[in-house]
Amino acid sequence: MSQSPPPSFSYSRLAGAALGTMCGDALGMPVEGWSAGRIEQTHGRLDAMLPGRLPAGSYTDDSQMMIAILQTLVHRSGLDPAYLARRFLALYEPIRGYGGRINALMHRLAAGEPWDRVATDSWGNGGAMRVGVLGVLFAEDEEACRDAALTQCRITHTHPRGLAGAASQALAVRLAANLGAAGRKPEPTEFVERIAAKIEPIDQHVAQRLRAMPPLPHGDEAAARSALTAAYACDVSAAEAVPPALGAFLAAEGPKQAIVLAVSLGGDTDTIGAMAGALAGTYWGLDALPAPWLASLENQSAGRDAVLALCRKICDENC
Numbered sequence: 001m002s003q004s005p006p007p008s009f010s011y012s013r014l015a016g017a018a019l020g021t022m023c024g025d026a027l028g029m030p031v032e033g034w035s036a037g038r039i040e041q042t043h044g045r046l047d048a049m050l051p052g053r054l055p056a057g058s059y060t061d062d063s064q065m066m067i068a069i070l071q072t073l074v075h076r077s078g079l080d081p082a083y084l085a086r087r088f089l090a091l092y093e094p095i096r097g098y099g100g101r102i103n104a105l106m107h108r109l110a111a112g113e114p115w116d117r118v119a120t121d122s123w124g125n126g127g128a129m130r131v132g133v134l135g136v137l138f139a140e141d142e143e144a145c146r147d148a149a150l151t152q153c154r155i156t157h158t159h160p161r162g163l164a165g166a167a168s169q170a171l172a173v174r175l176a177a178n179l180g181a182a183g184r185k186p187e188p189t190e191f192v193e194r195i196a197a198k199i200e201p202i203d204q205h206v207a208q209r210l211r212a213m214p215p216l217p218h219g220d221e222a223a224a225r226s227a228l229t230a231a232y233a234c235d236v237s238a239a240e241a242v243p244p245a246l247g248a249f250l251a252a253e254g255p256k257q258a259i260v261l262a263v264s265l266g267g268d269t270d271t272i273g274a275m276a277g278a279l280a281g282t283y284w285g286l287d288a289l290p291a292p293w294l295a296s297l298e299n300q301s302a303g304r305d306a307v308l309a310l311c312r313k314i315c316d317e318n319c
């Protein structure tokens, strides 16, 4: 880290990434697995925190694993994967909705298996859903950003598509931090190509899926939803979940619209919402996130205020 604080790495952007992740996760939680049509028929424009299998404002596995990353950054000088694996296990609560493979992995960790032997060859979006905060921390250094994203992903997901998805999301957040700091609007084609070119050596399929981004009518939620749901499956795979999250961010005029649009796509709504939320919270900053959402976020021992305190500490040590 440099001596002077880089404008792209600030408390506002790091906390924006973290709480943006939590907002998208919590907004998407009650409709996880629903189709876009069912969400619209049931809720119209879903823009308020609702209860689902957890109380309103609760986060799921996406944010819980992000919190483990933040705790690791506070308690270690860098991203120590052995420590992070222990934090994943320490925070693990099955009620948060972990996938079957991660539940099995946690049981193996709990049984004492080494952290670097438990990952599965998964192409899922689990490495991407939690990684946004690293895009802010490594906003100055593209290589370090990609490497950190891959390091944390390999604990759970080793398939090239899973790894490329995690790197894509971290690099996209990094780009959002730099564009936000420069006061520049992201240009969708240029934004996507920058990410695709960087992750192509990891996995060509994910790069190709990023490049399949449809034209995005700026600020037109219904048109952007139609375009993104036609282009992507929006499911639990990294290749079909990361691109629409980027698309929701790129199409939106503000963080609320980005997150509402991401959740409205249906499918893996909490994760796509979490990833769009990390991008939007980074680009527009913490104070731009909707106050009613922040007020209703879960705020227990590892909830909203604890996450803000972790972000403050990481900034005090690194800014």
Ligand SMILES: [Mg+2]
Residues within 6 Å of the ligand: 060, 061, 062, 096, 097, 270, 271
């Ligand atoms: Mg989840």
